[in-house]
Amino acid sequence: MTEHSVGAPPERRAAHERLATGALARWTRACATHPWRVVIGWVGIIVLLVALVGTVGGELRDEFEIPGSETQKATDLIEAEFASEQGGVLNVVFAAPEGERLDTSERKAAIQEAIALLRSDEFAPTQDKAGLTSVANPFGENTFSDDGRIAYAEAQFDRVIYDEDREAVLAVQDAVRETVEPVGVTVEYNGEAEFPPVEQGTSELLGLLAAILVLLIVFRTFVAMLIPIALAIVALATAFLLLFILAGLTDINTITPILVSMIGLGVGIDYSLFIVTRFRQLLHEGLSPRDAASEAGSSAGRAVFFAGLTVAISVAGLAFFGLDFVTKLGIGASLGVLTTVLIANSLLLAVLALLGSKIDRLKVPFLPPLDDSEEARERTLVARWGRFVTANAKVVFPVVLLLVVILGSTSLLVRLGAADQGTQPTAQTSRRAYDLLAEGFGPGFNSPIPIVVDVNGDEGAPQRIFEGVQRLDGVASVGEPQLNDEETVAIVFVTPDSAPQDEATDALVDRLRDDVVPTATANGDAVAYVSGLTAAFKDIADRIFERAPLFLLFIIGVTLIVLAMAFRSIVIAATAAVTTILSAFVGFGVLTLVVQEGHLLSLMGLDQTGPIETFVPPITFAILFGLSMDYMVFLMSRIREEHVHGLKTRAAVEHGISAIGRVVVAAALIMGTVFAAFILSADRIPKEFGLLLAVAILTDALIVRMTLVPAFLTLLGERSWYIPRWLDRVLPNVTIEPPHDRETPVAGAFKHPAEPVSEA
Structure with missing residues (x-):
C-alpha cells in the first residue's frame, strides 16, 4: 500500500464546511458568480448550431459497410458492374382471401390496371423526384404462387430510397391499394424501398412523465423537479443539432436518433439530478446560493465530468471493430452525454445560482x-439499507454475487445473427408482406443468397457454381447465372429452404463459402463471393468476435487507469470494471431469454423469436460500460469524499449511501423507465436496446452499486484503497473529490489498515 503522511486523523468537517479549490472550482465559481453571461453564452451557442444545421446539416441515411468482408466485396462488384439495378426495389405483394385465387377476371383486371398505372408517366422519375423505371409482371411463372392466392411484382426505383423520397414510395403504395382493394385484393409491401420512418415522441413523452413523478417524490417541489427536466430537454435539443450537423459531414444511420433520445434524456435528467440534489443539500446547510451552486459543480459536477469521460472512453473503443456504422452509432449515442456534461457544468450552475x-x-x-x-x-x-448491508456484509456479498452470476450466465445462450422482417411487429406492412411471400413461395424466398462471381476469364465458373449449388441440401431453388453486359461478372441467386434468420441458413452460407465456391473456382482465376442478409450479419459477427479482445482491453484498461487516478485505488477501479461487466451480462441474459428464447415475448409487442442483431452487443456494451460506471462514480465519489475527511471505510460507505443513495435509486428508476419506454417502439431494434439497457441499468444501480459493492468494500475495509506505490507515482494527481481550502487532496490510501487517512 502507498504511504503518505501519517498523523492524527483530521476532524471530519461537514460537506458545507469545506470549500473547493482548483481549476474546476474556479470555473464553477465563475459560472455561479456571473450567471447571466453563461445563459447568454449558451443562447448564442444554440443559435449558432441552428444556423449550422441550416447551412451544412444533412439527412440521415443507412449505409452499411463491412470493409474486407466477402459481403462488401460482392456489394462493390454489383455496384460497379450492374449500374442499371442500383435503385431501391419495392415488392408489391397481392393476396386473395383465404381459399380464393387472384386470377379471377375481376381481380386480375384490377391488378393489371394497377401495374399499368405504375408504368405510366405519373410515376416516372424526374430530376427532383424518385420514380419507377420498371415494374414486373405479377402473373409470371416465378411470381405467381402455385395455389393462385399470392403474387408479387418488383417495382424498381431509379435511385436508392432515403427519407426524403418517402412520399414517392407512399404515392405508389396508395395508388395500388386504391385500385385493387375494391375487388377484395389485399396488398402489402416490403423490400429495400419500404422502411417506415423512425417514429419518435411517444416513448420520450412516457419517459419524461415517469421522470417527473420520480423527481416530485425526490424533491417535493415543482420548481426543483423542473430543473432536471428542462436541462435534459435543452441538452437533447443541442445533441440533435450536433447530430444533423454531423449528418452533413458523414452518413449517420436512421436509428441513431432513437439512441440519442434514449440516452440523452436519461443521462440529462440523471446528471442534473445529482448536481441539483447537492445544491439543495448545501443550500439547506447554510451556504449562499452562489457558494452552493459553485460547490455543487465542484463536487457533483466533477463526478459528472468523470462519468462522461467513461462514456467517451467506451464509445471510442467501438473504433477497434473497424465497422464504420457501429462507430457512428456509438458516437451519435454519446452526443447526449457530451451536451449534458457541458451544460450541467455551466448553464445549470448559472440557473441554480x-x-x-x-x-x-x-x-x-x-x-x-x-x-x-x-x-x-x-x-x-436508504441510509438504513446501507447500514444493513454493511452490518451483514458476510452474508449479503456471496448471496447477491451468486444471484447476479446466475442471471448473467443466461447470456451464454445468445445467438448473433440477422433477425429478418418475420420478427417485426405485425402492424408493419413489411412484416405482413414477408408472411405472405413466405406462405406463397417458401420461407427462404424473402432473402435469397446471391453468389457474385468475378469471372476473370474463367467463363465456366458461374455455371459450375450453379451446378454445385443444385446438389446441396437445404436449397429450395437456384437461378441461372445472370451476367452483366460485358459478361465479366455474374450473379447466381440461391433460395434456401429456411428463413434468413434460421441456423440452417447460416449453415448453408458456410457450405457455399467452404465447399461449393472453392471447388468451382479451384482450377481457374475466377473469384466468387457469397453475399446477402445472412452472410452480411455473419461477417459482422465474425468481425466483432475477432476484434472483441482489443475492444475490451481498451475500454477496460483505460477505464481502470482513469478510475485508479480518480479514486487513488486499484481495488476500486477493478471492482468498478468487473461489476459493470456483470451488470451488462445480466442485461444480455434477459434480452436473450425474452427475444431469442421467447419468454414473455408478447410483453415486448413481438410474436416471433429470432437471434440478437450482431451490432447490438458492441454498441450496448460500450454504452452500458459508460453509463453503469456513472453510478459507481457518483456513489464512490461521495464515499471517498467522506473517507479522505476522516471516516473509516465502513462509516464512509454508510455516510456515502445515506447522502447519495436516494439519488442513485431515483436516477436509476428514471433512466430505467426512459429506456423501458422504448420497448413500445414499432421497430424490433429499439425494443432490444430499450429492454437490454433498462434491465442492465436497474440491475447495476439497485443490486450491484447499492448492495454488492458496499458489502464488498465493508469486507475489505481499509484495503479497499490500496494502490501500488509505482502506480501512485505515475498517475496524475487528479482525484474524484476536489481539493479544498487548507487541504491538499490525498493521493493514496494508508500505511496500515488501522491507520486513518491523513492528507499530505
Whole structure:
C-alpha cells in the first residue's frame, strides 16, 4: 500500500464546511458568480448550431459497410458492374382471401390496371423526384404462387430510397391499394424501398412523465423537479443539432436518433439530478446560493465530468471493430452525454445560482417537506439499507454475487445473427408482406443468397457454381447465372429452404463459402463471393468476435487507469470494471431469454423469436460500460469524499449511501423507465436496446452499486484503497473529490489498515 503522511486523523468537517479549490472550482465559481453571461453564452451557442444545421446539416441515411468482408466485396462488384439495378426495389405483394385465387377476371383486371398505372408517366422519375423505371409482371411463372392466392411484382426505383423520397414510395403504395382493394385484393409491401420512418415522441413523452413523478417524490417541489427536466430537454435539443450537423459531414444511420433520445434524456435528467440534489443539500446547510451552486459543480459536477469521460472512453473503443456504422452509432449515442456534461457544468450552475432558495417553491401537496440536512439523511430508508448491508456484509456479498452470476450466465445462450422482417411487429406492412411471400413461395424466398462471381476469364465458373449449388441440401431453388453486359461478372441467386434468420441458413452460407465456391473456382482465376442478409450479419459477427479482445482491453484498461487516478485505488477501479461487466451480462441474459428464447415475448409487442442483431452487443456494451460506471462514480465519489475527511471505510460507505443513495435509486428508476419506454417502439431494434439497457441499468444501480459493492468494500475495509506505490507515482494527481481550502487532496490510501487517512 502507498504511504503518505501519517498523523492524527483530521476532524471530519461537514460537506458545507469545506470549500473547493482548483481549476474546476474556479470555473464553477465563475459560472455561479456571473450567471447571466453563461445563459447568454449558451443562447448564442444554440443559435449558432441552428444556423449550422441550416447551412451544412444533412439527412440521415443507412449505409452499411463491412470493409474486407466477402459481403462488401460482392456489394462493390454489383455496384460497379450492374449500374442499371442500383435503385431501391419495392415488392408489391397481392393476396386473395383465404381459399380464393387472384386470377379471377375481376381481380386480375384490377391488378393489371394497377401495374399499368405504375408504368405510366405519373410515376416516372424526374430530376427532383424518385420514380419507377420498371415494374414486373405479377402473373409470371416465378411470381405467381402455385395455389393462385399470392403474387408479387418488383417495382424498381431509379435511385436508392432515403427519407426524403418517402412520399414517392407512399404515392405508389396508395395508388395500388386504391385500385385493387375494391375487388377484395389485399396488398402489402416490403423490400429495400419500404422502411417506415423512425417514429419518435411517444416513448420520450412516457419517459419524461415517469421522470417527473420520480423527481416530485425526490424533491417535493415543482420548481426543483423542473430543473432536471428542462436541462435534459435543452441538452437533447443541442445533441440533435450536433447530430444533423454531423449528418452533413458523414452518413449517420436512421436509428441513431432513437439512441440519442434514449440516452440523452436519461443521462440529462440523471446528471442534473445529482448536481441539483447537492445544491439543495448545501443550500439547506447554510451556504449562499452562489457558494452552493459553485460547490455543487465542484463536487457533483466533477463526478459528472468523470462519468462522461467513461462514456467517451467506451464509445471510442467501438473504433477497434473497424465497422464504420457501429462507430457512428456509438458516437451519435454519446452526443447526449457530451451536451449534458457541458451544460450541467455551466448553464445549470448559472440557473441554480439565479434561483437560490426559490428552488424550494411550489411544494407538492400531500407530501411532507423534505429535510435534506445530514442528520435527517441518516434516518432515511436508504441510509438504513446501507447500514444493513454493511452490518451483514458476510452474508449479503456471496448471496447477491451468486444471484447476479446466475442471471448473467443466461447470456451464454445468445445467438448473433440477422433477425429478418418475420420478427417485426405485425402492424408493419413489411412484416405482413414477408408472411405472405413466405406462405406463397417458401420461407427462404424473402432473402435469397446471391453468389457474385468475378469471372476473370474463367467463363465456366458461374455455371459450375450453379451446378454445385443444385446438389446441396437445404436449397429450395437456384437461378441461372445472370451476367452483366460485358459478361465479366455474374450473379447466381440461391433460395434456401429456411428463413434468413434460421441456423440452417447460416449453415448453408458456410457450405457455399467452404465447399461449393472453392471447388468451382479451384482450377481457374475466377473469384466468387457469397453475399446477402445472412452472410452480411455473419461477417459482422465474425468481425466483432475477432476484434472483441482489443475492444475490451481498451475500454477496460483505460477505464481502470482513469478510475485508479480518480479514486487513488486499484481495488476500486477493478471492482468498478468487473461489476459493470456483470451488470451488462445480466442485461444480455434477459434480452436473450425474452427475444431469442421467447419468454414473455408478447410483453415486448413481438410474436416471433429470432437471434440478437450482431451490432447490438458492441454498441450496448460500450454504452452500458459508460453509463453503469456513472453510478459507481457518483456513489464512490461521495464515499471517498467522506473517507479522505476522516471516516473509516465502513462509516464512509454508510455516510456515502445515506447522502447519495436516494439519488442513485431515483436516477436509476428514471433512466430505467426512459429506456423501458422504448420497448413500445414499432421497430424490433429499439425494443432490444430499450429492454437490454433498462434491465442492465436497474440491475447495476439497485443490486450491484447499492448492495454488492458496499458489502464488498465493508469486507475489505481499509484495503479497499490500496494502490501500488509505482502506480501512485505515475498517475496524475487528479482525484474524484476536489481539493479544498487548507487541504491538499490525498493521493493514496494508508500505511496500515488501522491507520486513518491523513492528507499530505
